[in-house]
Amino acid sequence: MQATLEISGKTRVFGCISDPISHVRAPSVFNPLFEKHGIDAVMVPLHVPPRGLSEFIMGLRAMPNFGGMSITLPHKVPIMEFCDEIGQQGKLVGAVNYAAFDKDRRLIADNCDGSGFVSGLLAAGHEIAQRRILMVGAGGAARAIAFSLADSGISHLSIANRTMSTAEALVEAVSSAYPNTEVQPAPPNPKGFDVIINTTSLGLNEDDKLPIDPKLLNPSQLVAEIIMNPEETAILKAAKTVGCRIHYGRPMFDHQVAIQAKLFGYNFSI
Ligand SMILES: NC(=O)c1ccc[n+]([C@@H]2O[C@H](COP(=O)([O-])OP(=O)(O)OC[C@H]3O[C@@H](n4cnc5c(N)ncnc54)[C@H](OP(=O)(O)O)[C@@H]3O)[C@@H](O)[C@H]2O)c1
Numbered sequence: 103m104q105a106t107l108e109i110s111g112k113t114r115v116f117g118c119i120s121d122p123i124s125h126v127r128a129p130s131v132f133n134p135l136f137e138k139h140g141i142d143a144v145m146v147p148l149h150v151p152p153r154g155l156s157e158f159i160m161g162l163r164a165m166p167n168f169g170g171m172s173i174t175l176p177h178k179v180p181i182m183e184f185c186d187e188i189g190q191q192g193k194l195v196g197a198v199n200y201a202a203f204d205k206d207r208r209l210i211a212d213n214c215d216g217s218g219f220v221s222g223l224l225a226a227g228h229e230i231a232q233r234r235i236l237m238v239g240a241g242g243a244a245r246a247i248a249f250s251l252a253d254s255g256i257s258h259l260s261i262a263n264r265t266m267s268t269a270e271a272l273v274e275a276v277s278s279a280y281p282n283t284e285v286q287p288a289p290p291n292p293k294g295f296d297v298i299i300n301t302t303s304l305g306l307n308e309d310d311k312l313p314i315d316p317k318l319l320n321p322s323q324l325v326a327e328i329i330m331n332p333e334e335t336a337i338l339k340a341a342k343t344v345g346c347r348i349h350y351g352r353p354m355f356d357h358q359v360a361i362q363a364k365l366f367g368y369n370f371s372i
Pocket residue numbers: 215238239240241242243244263264265266268301302303304306328329330351352354355356358
């Protein structure tokens with residue numbers, strides 16, 4: 103869908119900041135949604151080289167019609183220094199991916215990678231409270247998802263990763279933030295888990311190996327993915343064949359958009 107909103111002096115302006123900039127997707131996601139919901143707002147790509155970040159934020163703070171922004175690399179960590187308030191997930195993850203100015207031009211930021219994943223899972227009708235979860239992968243997205251899972255009342259989280267030291271470091275960080283949740287490093291063996299989540303990039307390419315052995319799955323399990331393209335990765339296909347319920351990667355993205363829009367002051371129903 104192409105945005106056809108007319109921009110006037112009353113239009114609220116949002117941004118997506120990045121360096122480089124040409125790959126960013128947020129404007130092409132937000133603008134059609136602004137239009138669909140009859141919201142007089144526009145999101146523009148903002149190319150911000152790292153050394154200009156401080157002056158850039160100072161300038162935005164002085165612009166009352168600038169509402170907020172989606173934040174991508176390389177700004178997710180350095181922008182925190184210029185924020186007035188950081189949400190719990192942003193603090194735990196140590197990086198933020200969206201921010202908005204409040205009425206006093208204070209910059210409020212948070213991270214919605216993990217909350218987007220959990221919100222998408224719950225909206226699809228999948229339960230995670232009191233469930234035993236195996237997460238394969240311990241990269242950037244996994245880090246955010248691990249804290250959000252622990253925040254959602256799961257009973258146990260095992261984290262498997264090719265580089266075990268990264269999994270161990272994540273286990274330590276989650277255990278220290280959520281001492282009542284059982285978290286441990288583990289091999290990628292799905293036996294004994296209710297939910298298995300692939301957060302690795304295995305599945306992006308046709309010739310990738312599988313993140314887990316599907317022969318070890320059973321039909322009572324839910325297998326969730328965060329990769330969006332292809333929609334149905336090889337592990338989801340294999341899990342479906344076994345009879346497992348599956349969950350695609352797209353809802354994580356859609357729910358992040360809704361969470362960001364809420365901070366921008368809008369309610370996008372999904
Ligand atoms: N749906 C969404 O909204 C959404 C949001 C964010 C990301 N994603 C997707 O999530 C995936 C991961 O993103 P990320 O930002 O977390 O990436 P990342 O920080 O680079 O982490 C990549 C993870 O995959 C593992 N991995 C990579 N290649 C591997 C291989 N050949 N064998 C075994 N493990 C391998 C890495 O293990 P090591 O630690 O051993 O390297 C690490 O755990 C990407 O495909 C991305 O498209 C989706």
